[in-house]
Amino acid sequence: DTAVSQTPKYLVTQMGNDKSIKCEQNLGHDTMYWYKQDSKKFLKIMFSYNNKELIINETVPNRFSPKSPDKAHLNLHINSLELGDSAVYFCASSQSLRGQTHSGANVLTFGAGSRLTVL
Amino acid sequence: KNEVEQSPQNLTAQEGEFITINCSYSVGISALHWLQQHPGGGIVSLFMLSSGKKKHGRLIATINIQEKHSSLHITASHPRDSAVYICAVRYRSYGGSQGNLIFGKGTKLSVKP
Numbered sequence: 254d255t256a257v258s259q260t261p262k263y264l265v266t267q268m269g270n271d272k273s274i275k276c277e278q279n280l281g282h283d284t285m286y287w288y289k290q291d292s293k294k295f296l297k298i299m300f301s302y303n304n305k306e307l308i309i310n311e312t313v314p315n316r317f318s319p320k321s322p323d324k325a326h327l328n329l330h331i332n333s334l335e336l337g338d339s340a341v342y343f344c345a346s347s348q349s350l351r352g353q354t355h356s357g358a359n360v361l362t363f364g365a366g367s368r369l370t371v372l
Numbered sequence: 373k374n375e376v377e378q379s380p381q382n383l384t385a386q387e388g389e390f391i392t393i394n395c396s397y398s399v400g401i402s403a404l405h406w407l408q409q410h411p412g413g414g415i416v417s418l419f420m421l422s423s424g425k426k427k428h429g430r431l432i433a434t435i436n437i438q439e440k441h442s443s444l445h446i447t448a449s450h451p452r453d454s455a456v457y458i459c460a461v462r463y464r465s466y467g468g469s470q471g472n473l474i475f476g477k478g479t480k481l482s483v484k485p
Contacts, residue, residue: 294409296458296475309472343415361405361473363415 256280259344259364266334267372273330274367276344282362284308285327287319288343290366296343302327303349334371341366375399378459378476385483391446393479395459398440405473406433406444407458415458418444449483456480 257278266272278285286309287299300319301309307319316332331338344364377396385391395404406418419426419433421442426433430449435442446453459476 298472360420361417366413
């Protein structure tokens with residue numbers, strides 16, 4: 254019943270490996286996001302997809318590749334993992350203003366986070 | 373310089389106290405969010421506002437567009453309010469696309485019994 258679910262919750266891996274984090278939302282939202290929270294707890298947007306289309310791609314290494322097979326899913330694949338990729342990655346979703354049907358539009362719902370540790 | 377400034381960074385209060393957390397931003401925005409991150413790490417959206425004031429239970433959020441300032445108030449604080457409170461703004465975007473959220477660094481609140 255979780256509204257935004259991410260898997261895995263914890264991921265420990267070696268440098269150089271490739272890993273994926275999956276995100277699914279059952280809220281019917283049309284926009285999904287990936288955020289990175291660093292060791293200082295600072296949140297930063299990485300990507301945003303609206304109806305499967307990439308609309309925000311912040312300065313993120315191209316080792317990070319988001320994939321949105323449909324508007325309910327936004328997965329994050331990371332190639333050649335580096336120590337600096339260790340962080341908590343949060344997925345979130347919202348309903349865009351263009352698709353607004355109620356006052357809750359554009360309110361973010363977050364997943365529980367995926368803690369990635371690169372050794 | 374971070375475009376979203378929160379104060380204070382850390383706040384310790386006694387149970388029952390009235391709490392105020394402040395957020396300032398630099399240019400025109402389309403919306404401002406207040407988020408709560410629990411000690412366990414989960415993030416919950418508390419409010420999204422673009423003008424005026426919103427209230428939910430003991431929480432009140434206000435925004436002054438002219439002064440580019442928002443406050444989050446907690447009345448009758450309780451130890452379970454202990455969390456990090458994060459302000460985030462969505463700057464007005466260009467070309468019709470949604471502007472991305474810029475986050476403050478958060479205010480860590482501890483409420484003692």
